[in-house]
Amino acid sequence: MDQATALNLFREHLKKYIDFNEAEWILFSQHLSFSGLKKKHYFATPEKVCDKVGFIVDGSVRYFHIKDGQDITGYFSFENEFLSSYKSYLTSSPGYTYIQALEDTNLITFTRRDMDEMLSNPMLAYKMERFGRLIAEQYLCCYEDRVVSFITQTPEERYLQLLTTGREILRRMPQHYIANYLGITPVSLSRIRRRVMETVK
Amino acid sequence: MDQATALNLFREHLKKYIDFNEAEWILFSQHLSFSGLKKKHYFATPEKVCDKVGFIVDGSVRYFHIKDGQDITGYFSFENEFLSSYKSYLTSSPGYTYIQALEDTNLITFTRRDMDEMLSNPMLAYKMERFGRLIAEQYLCCYEDRVVSFITQTPEERYLQLLTTGREILRRMPQHYIANYLGITPVSLSRIRRRVMETVK
DNA sequence: TCAGAACGTTAACAAAAGATAAGAAATAGA
DNA sequence: TCTATTTCTTATCTTTTGTTAACGTTCTGA
Numbered sequence: 001m002d003q004a005t006a007l008n009l010f011r012e013h014l015k016k017y018i019d020f021n022e023a024e025w026i027l028f029s030q031h032l033s034f035s036g037l038k039k040k041h042y043f044a045t046p047e048k049v050c051d052k053v054g055f056i057v058d059g060s061v062r063y064f065h066i067k068d069g070q071d072i073t074g075y076f077s078f079e080n081e082f083l084s085s086y087k088s089y090l091t092s093s094p095g096y097t098y099i100q101a102l103e104d105t106n107l108i109t110f111t112r113r114d115m116d117e118m119l120s121n122p123m124l125a126y127k128m129e130r131f132g133r134l135i136a137e138q139y140l141c142c143y144e145d146r147v148v149s150f151i152t153q154t155p156e157e158r159y160l161q162l163l164t165t166g167r168e169i170l171r172r173m174p175q176h177y178i179a180n181y182l183g184i185t186p187v188s189l190s191r192i193r194r195r196v197m198e199t200v201k
Numbered sequence: 202m203d204q205a206t207a208l209n210l211f212r213e214h215l216k217k218y219i220d221f222n223e224a225e226w227i228l229f230s231q232h233l234s235f236s237g238l239k240k241k242h243y244f245a246t247p248e249k250v251c252d253k254v255g256f257i258v259d260g261s262v263r264y265f266h267i268k269d270g271q272d273i274t275g276y277f278s279f280e281n282e283f284l285s286s287y288k289s290y291l292t293s294s295p296g297y298t299y300i301q302a303l304e305d306t307n308l309i310t311f312t313r314r315d316m317d318e319m320l321s322n323p324m325l326a327y328k329m330e331r332f333g334r335l336i337a338e339q340y341l342c343c344y345e346d347r348v349v350s351f352i353t354q355t356p357e358e359r360y361l362q363l364l365t366t367g368r369e370i371l372r373r374m375p376q377h378y379i380a381n382y383l384g385i386t387p388v389s390l391s392r393i394r395r396r397v398m399e400t401v402k
Numbered sequence: 403t404c405a406g407a408a409c410g411t412t413a414a415c416a417a418a419a420g421a422t423a424a425g426a427a428a429t430a431g432a
Numbered sequence: 433t434c435t436a437t438t439t440c441t442t443a444t445c446t447t448t449t450g451t452t453a454a455c456g457t458t459c460t461g462a
Contacts, residue, residue, distance in 0.1 A: 126330065141292065143348060185419075188418080189440095410458095416452105417449085420445105
């Protein structure tokens, strides 16, 4: 995957949100970087502020936290999705999230500084505000669903829902990561799976 | 509380996000409505699309869901906070959230249609995009914290954290609502409280 | 003011989840 | 290919939560 291809993929994806004209795209793309992240390397760690947002051209990452020495997976991102320790990025304060490549991953990134510059540039400001709004709103919807599921559903129900809506996660992620994502331990998920299997029989 | 006072409070609050000049404020405020919501009345119900966003000038509301005939509280909003069944508003699709006034509440509201008109009005578009972005980003941060707490903390730990960060909720909300908010049953919260009390002794 | 509703605690029991450990199977990497 | 690691399951035991019901208290609305 070369940089030009990656940029084209990114530009294509952005059409869902924003329609840049040529002049705008040139300005915008000057602030973009193309970078690779080797498997098991980190996009963000809690020690420092996450000062950038990435777009996954190719590959996948997981978000996790460390609690009492234990690694707890909270989320995943795949191709054609953005990634960031979002709160850390927005507030410019250290987060509590590790973001790690699960395979060799190619990214388009821009820093908070880039974004601030674009937001201050009259040629881009309007579209970047809109871009930021639409991205934030989209993630807000995901988060809303997730919070509601923790409040109204049992772990088993969350797993059953994942079976219908989470194909990508189920297909590509090891089960103990999925367990954490559902808010339970791997052992517990294994039991739930057996219960579900026996019910289906 | 009269309309002029409410509008001034709202304008004051908005300064945290946006600085409107006089002309802009006149245009913007034309799209605002002032309304009262009597205790126990609904701001939103799942049967229909939530087509508006409100700002609480005075009062409080709770968000809840109904599952198997049971009412499960998911969130609260107080004075100087926005309220909406956000995903329903953003996607113009029916939600699964009831929003109910816990006391007589005064609101400033604007509809999705109002917002769309403002976003299409060149005189306001830029500031409204920015406004929408900043609001969405702020709520995103809250949601991120909430999701992380469900994944990394036990119910007891979530309660202990609420003791330090959730004064307003603890002071004003009945305990069975708080229990749902923490993802557990009222009976379980009562037990946790006893455990915590005995540990402190 | 007064009856009914809402609220918080407790008890008893069932169901589920956490912790730990062991073992089998799959996978990765040298 | 072969070994070490990761992954998943299962078992056992402990802890926690859910469920239901009862009881006293506090609120609330007519």
